[in-house]
Amino acid sequence: MATFDLNDEGVVVIVGSGAGGGTVANELAQKGIKSVVLEAGPRFDSSDMVNDEWGAFQKLSWLDKRYSAGGWHGAVNHQNLPAWIVKGYGGSTVHWAGVALRFKEYEFKTRSTYGEIADANIEDWPVSLEEMTPYYEKAEIKMGVTGKTTGMPHLPWNNGFRVLAEGCRRTGRTDYDSGPMAINSIERDGRPACQQIGFCMQGCAIGAKWSTMVTELPQAEDTEYCEIRTGAMALKVEHDDSGKVTGVLYADAEGNQQLQKARVVCVAGNSIESPRLLLNSASAMFPDGLANSSGQVGKNYMVHTTGGVYAAMPEPVHMFRGTSVAGIVGDDVYHDPSRGFSGGFYLEFLSLGLPFMAAFMEPGNTGWGKSVAQGLEQYDHMSGVWVLGEDLAQDQNGVTLHDSEVDQYGLAVPVVAKTPHINDVNMTNYMFETSAQIYEAVGATDVYELPAYPASHNMGTNRMHAEASKGVVNAFGQSHDIANLFVSDGSQFTSSGACNPTLTIVALAIRQAEYIAQEMNAQNI
């Protein structure tokens, strides 16, 4: 691995090593552009991954102090865990399940498609599916996504998904399959084929699942152009009198403050930490935080409209055997306001182990007693889905800084507010009913509805917009206010779409790295 001097003003400093930051780092490294990645958490590799839900949670999760706020149940039931994301080398790609779906065309054009929606703040993206398609293809090849782009077959169907698929068939659905997944179904790119171990979200123990931990980051480190510093928590992005960013102040693994100089800064700390860093970087010149002339930094926080539906079947299923998300149902991803909501949704088969099923079946103080215990006695007969649909941007949902409490780095603690829109409520009811109908068609004896989990899909808090007054960054993730400051993660999203965000984050990161290289070569940044 290369090492760079703190005073090297020629490097790109990338905050975060997940889907966005890790991809930008490797893409730049392959082009011969120097970068320093600041990763707040420790170094991980595949040997650190354990098949133990709580053990992995404690080892991998971002557990620094945070507050849940707003009207969602988590403000009461998950008071300090608004989001379930990773702190460490590879970021949340260590924990993602591998679902690699593309946005639909209309999902880039929500304002034009849906029109104005009361109490929502929806806008069109400044990019289209047509512009994104070549980058989706590059992302699919890079990540090894099953399907036509790579020619890699989708994964074999496991028990839990076979139950769901049969319910889909019996209810007249046609769009259900075991992919696209960024999990090798055959040996590819130096990584093995999936062995159906399960525990995908506890981190793949063999590297069959794509993560920046096993691909982008080690590949970048193998060049002479990328240094990855773990245990390095970004505190503040510094700027000069001209308003250009000049470096990133961070706390190193020993707790000492360091200032890494930079030619360009890419912020990729996920949708809570990225706006938090920009807000914490407020200065005399930028009193509302960096890149925030629009006032949109930290606003429009989106997480997907979600919940779980688990059905007890007449015979054992053993849903935990095999990949965690083993199949995807896409029949309901379209916009039809006559359903009572705007936007579409996916149903994704998702296995939970017994510990998590017991924790999330009825979270909060009421989740004990005979009804819960009897439900859990049916654990081995269950199949279930995670339902996820489009979450509309709202002004009131966002990340703000606590006015008095600070964390171990001395930074104001983030307060993460999420209140469901009526669109979310209507969609959730519809998704729950649809899922129950599918499972009842295969003979389900009981159906359990689980409320939203702490969010793993976090989006929108530094959104893209063509107009500088309505968004934080442009179509390349470049801040409207500061030319050499970029946002490289899912906080760029203008809308949430219905699908899992990672493929789009990676596609945007590949595109952004091309743009950064071009602008650096042209001496524009």
Next chain:
Amino acid sequence: MNGRLSIDVYQAIADGVSAGADADEANATALKAGLGEVVAQAQALFGSSYVDIPDDDAREGILRTFQNEGFFQGVRWAAYFGIYNNPDVWLKFGYQGSSVEHGDYIDRGFSDITFVPEGPTLEERMAQVKG
């Protein structure tokens, strides 16, 4: 569910709660006071000690009164971890726990159910992604 949990599982939970109280005076005080309230509520409603109320729904109803109190949630989470996060009892629930040390489920029943159709074969899956 494959049979009942043995009494040892519950004894271990009770022992853990007791040990927690022994180690922390504030915890012990809250637990004793809370249990005292449960006993008093049982007397008030049923004229009986809690453990002598025969109807389990009635016993659960008494506990529901106290479910937002710290002492109750302490016991509740001890029971949660002692049952649902306890590898010694997972097989009773049909949960097999850690898998990677056994290699995988690819040869251990990841697709062995018979009450719904099989998934597509490798050949079918290969054909699907061509062209």
